[in-house]
Amino acid sequence: MSTSPRIAIDAMGGDEGLAVMLAGVARARRANDGMRFLLVGDEAQIREGLKTHPNLSAASEIVHAPETVAGAEKPSQAIRRAKTTSMGLAIQAVKSGEAGAAVSSGNTGALMAMSKLALRTMPGIDRPALAALLPSLGENDVVMLDLGANTECDTENLIQFAVMGAAYARSALELERPRVALLNIGTEELKGTDEIKDAAAMLREATHLPMNFTGFIEGDRLSRGEVDVIVCDGFSGNIALKTAEGTARFVTDLLRRAFTSSLRSKLGFIISRPAAELLRHHLDPNNHNGAVFLGLNGLVVKSHGGANEIGVANAIGVAARMVRDNLTARITEDLANFKAHQRPETHTA
Template sequence: MTQQPRIAIDAMGGDEGVRVMIAGAALALERHADLRFLLIGDEEVIGAALAERPALKAASEVQHTTVVVAGTEKPSQALRTGRGSSMALAVDAVKTGRASAAVSAGNTGALMAMAKLALRTMPGIDRPALAALLPTLGDNDMVMLDLGANTECDARNLVQFSIMGAAYSHIMMDLPAPRVSLLNIGTEELKGRDEIREAAALLRASPNLPFTFTGFIESDKIFAGGTDVVVSDGFTGNVALKTVEGTARMVSEVLRRAFTSSIRSKAGFLLSKPALHILKVHLDPNNHNGAVFLGLNGIVVKSHGSADDKGVANAIHVAARLAEDDVTRQIAESLARIADAPAAAGVAGGVTGNGAGSAGGNVTGSVAGQ
């Protein structure tokens, strides 16, 4: 386990930049006193923010740059022009070992492209995936991936995503054998596209999985609490995530209108306020902020651009946990366990592939609007 994890913070990314990123780091330090930070951005602006936070200042080093990757830049453009940006320097700090993990609230596509180019994919992983923790009706949160890093995936990708998602769930939820499900249009074995059914066959054929494969799951069941990891291609995962987010906003607005429609409704609101507070906390995206690019030789966490200080602190918490428990090592061990299993002969090749150190794949594909 890494002592005193050091988190590189892209202080210039996100809707509010330095103000909220520094406030989030300060809040994270209050919760985790052993954290250390590399704050990357405009030294003068960061220095002014640190002047009000002596504890964070003592735990931080500042690296100066005024170059920022704009939210409108295409990944290919960011790769050409953003080499000295706060985002690129944060990722480079992970590559060179100056930081245990990087956190950015900037352009998702640019961050994905920079992270994949600098860190490369792990041996045995063809493509990284964007994963996040989401609330459920069960006893713990659920991991969902891919949320948009790869618009198209084959069976091997889906199996690798299952392994990565299980490792993430094991670390964040302390689950010894997370339940993993493939998102599909039905639960029957004959339902779905060829690659989904092939991935299910590969998972069922491997006897040495570090998780419990539960088969297919339909989209209306993913938040019921019956599974711990939901796996899909990035296109489907992104659509599912955006649909859920939109539905949550609609429900919130319907409730607001209902409780303000009359004097009786307003009285009902006062009586229902404690229960509504629980609902608000459960659905607050800041409590689940922090999506991670799994499958790289290093940890990069994407904070939502509109996250507040609590949301940024949560993203830093995710980065620190993954660094402390060495998610990269856990994924590698899981891949090795499957490949070494004698009964999985002929299956391991389909699982692990030949993606060692690969920079291929869809770097600039559609990504979730984190």
């Protein structure tokens, strides 16, 4: 793969608008001089915005899109306007090969629906999954999927998610054999739904795959750094993600309140400020931004709608890394390897 991937940017998506998107692209460009971009959106607005980021002009091409996808727009409505919206045309650039990946901060449901319709799922993958990196106490972040693309999953879906998540971790975390676990209500083998237990049994036998399946993990251990990949259905994953994000905000708000409650507390804050800043940095979602739709015939990265320029740049960095490492090929190879070694009697319906 080229060391200078071309990334299609939905320049009009996100809560913060074009200015933050362009600032994020410019930041990503400064981190990698070889990176190139397709900036998709209103051409006049983009050209005006580029005046404050002259370093982008030589590395960017503008694709005019007369419309945008609204944050509250239904996916079914957005799909009908795929050929005229910045989100739809960014995805189309991946399909046509003009870009190696697309990045959008726009409507998640619309982005998933458009991506799945345009790119289709990879051979052997029934449903795509949304995967993201979450902070942990370990040496690395932890990959978690699915985070909301599929509310209900069967055994085969969970196995596919595990294969895709491990391939993603090998690239994003640079691990040879990521530790993989299934999110469950307990660690005992008898606990959980039939789908989860059956998936665990099959993954335990898949010793030929480049992963170490460790069994089940409970919700209170997500951030302990004990595993590298956590697999679950999208309903459970989205709840777990939102709960973790809410808890992080609660902790930081509680500390802020405590440090301003008295003069003594304010003095204590001055002394402990380096530690407080380290905590804030570790919990800041912008530093872990960039969720990937895995299982499609092309790479699409979802940036958080409220991401700042640091978050947008990190999402672009995720996309570039996946292009360089040819993530889709890795997933295809691992899935074929799993199927080749799967015993006929263990195939699910």
